Amino acid sequence: GAVVSQHPSRVICKSGTSVKIECRSLDFQATTMFWYRQFPKQSLMLMATSNEGSKATYEQGVEKDKFLINHASLTLSTLTVTSAHPEDSSFYICSAQDSDTQYFGPGTRLTVL
Amino acid sequence: EDQVTQSPEALRLQEGESSSLNCSYTVSGLRGLFWYRQDPGKGPEFLFTLYSAGEEKEKERLKATLTKKESFLHITAPKPEDSATYLCAAGDGGFKTIFGAGTRLFVKA
Numbered sequence: 001g002a003v004v005s006q007h008p009s010r011v012i013c014k015s016g017t018s019v020k021i022e023c024r025s026l027d028f029q030a031t032t033m034f035w036y037r038q039f040p041k042q043s044l045m046l047m048a049t050s051n052e053g054s055k056a057t058y059e060q061g062v063e064k065d066k067f068l069i070n071h072a073s074l075t076l077s078t079l080t081v082t083s084a085h086p087e088d089s090s091f092y093i094c095s096a097q098d099s100d101t102q103y104f105g106p107g108t109r110l111t112v113l
Numbered sequence: 114e115d116q117v118t119q120s121p122e123a124l125r126l127q128e129g130e131s132s133s134l135n136c137s138y139t140v141s142g143l144r145g146l147f148w149y150r151q152d153p154g155k156g157p158e159f160l161f162t163l164y165s166a167g168e169e170k171e172k173e174r175l176k177a178t179l180t181k182k183e184s185f186l187h188i189t190a191p192k193p194e195d196s197a198t199y200l201c202a203a204g205d206g207g208f209k210t211i212f213g214a215g216t217r218l219f220v221k222a
Contacts, residue, residue, distance in 0.1 A: 002159070032208075043200065043214045044157070093156045100145045100164075100204060104156035 003027050004096050006105035013084055014113055020080045021108045023094030029074035030096035035067070038091045038107075050077045084112045115140045117203050119213035126191055126220050134186040134199055134216045142206025146184045148177050149200040151215070157200055160186075191220045 003026040013019050023033055031052050036044040048069050049057045056069035066088075068080040077096075081088055089112045095102040118137045126132055138146065145164055149157035161170045163179040170177050174195065176187040186199055201213040 004156075006156070041217075044212050046212075091154070095156075101147060101159060101162050102202075102210060103159055104149070107154070107156045109154070 002098050002101075002103040004094065004103050004105040006094055006108050008108060009106060010109040010111075012111045012113065015085055016083055018080055018082045019084055019110060020078055021092055021094075021110075023077045023079070023096070023105050025075045025096040025098075025103075028096070028098045030077075030098065031074065032097040033071060033077040034095045034097070034102060035069060035077075035079050036093045036095070038093060044093065047079075081110065084110070086112045088112050115203070115205055115209070115211050117201055117211045117213040119199075119201050119216050121216060122214070123217040124219070126188075126218070128192055128220055128222050129190045131187070131189045131191070133188070134201075134218070136184040136186070136201030136213055137182060138184070138201075138203040138211075139182075140203040140205045140211065144204035144206055144208065146179055147202040147204065147210070148184070148186055149202070151198045151200055160199075188218070191218075193220045193222050196220045 005024045007022045033050040035047045047062045050069045050071040052071045058064045071077040093107040095104045116139045120135045145162045148160040151157040161177040166181045174189050178185045198215040198217045200215045202210050204210045
């Protein structure tokens with residue numbers, strides 16, 4: 001149980017385009033989901049907390065107009081990177097909360113050319 | 114300020130050489146202490162949740178323990194496939210989860 005999927009697993013896009021990443025909880029409902037960014041050999045950096053039916057809460061320094069989060073249902077949250085630039089290239093990981101525990105997706109490798 | 118500190122940053126073991134990873138935490142109203150395993154290029158995989166001091170949980174060669182200030186992840190007779198980064202996280206009373214920087218474990222055959 002407690003499986004979280006992410007799609008796509010990797011994406012390459014041109015600078016200036018937008019990219020959408022989906023995060024789904026497959027066998028449980030998640031009122032709260034989280035979006036993280038991870039740089040090579042570093043720990044997770046929380047970007048935002050996504051609550052179903054309400055606006056996401058962004059961490060300090062994260063541009064909400066650049067990283068759009070939509071949590072439209074209890075099993076789906078999406079992260080859209082708008083007008084992507086090479087510095088947005090990173091590993092993005094989502095998690096979904098089931099009771100006290102966060103369960104993570106497999107991650108999405110974004111490369112912006 | 115809530116904080117989670119893991120040590121060592123990296124640990125190199127020979128196959129079969131048991132050891133422990135440390136996680137020190139300072140959190141108001143601990144909701145749970147979590148351990149994850151992360152392989153390169155993948156999302157963290159959930160291992161354990163501990164709720165109160167004195168609690169222990171085991172899974173194969175791994176055993177997690179909890180005190181009021183620390184948690185330990187004991188690895189008994191590790192194998193090369195146990196090589197990974199192990200992340201510790203503490204949940205506070207406000208439903209925020211604070212992650213440590215992780216311990217990179219290398220097990221050599």
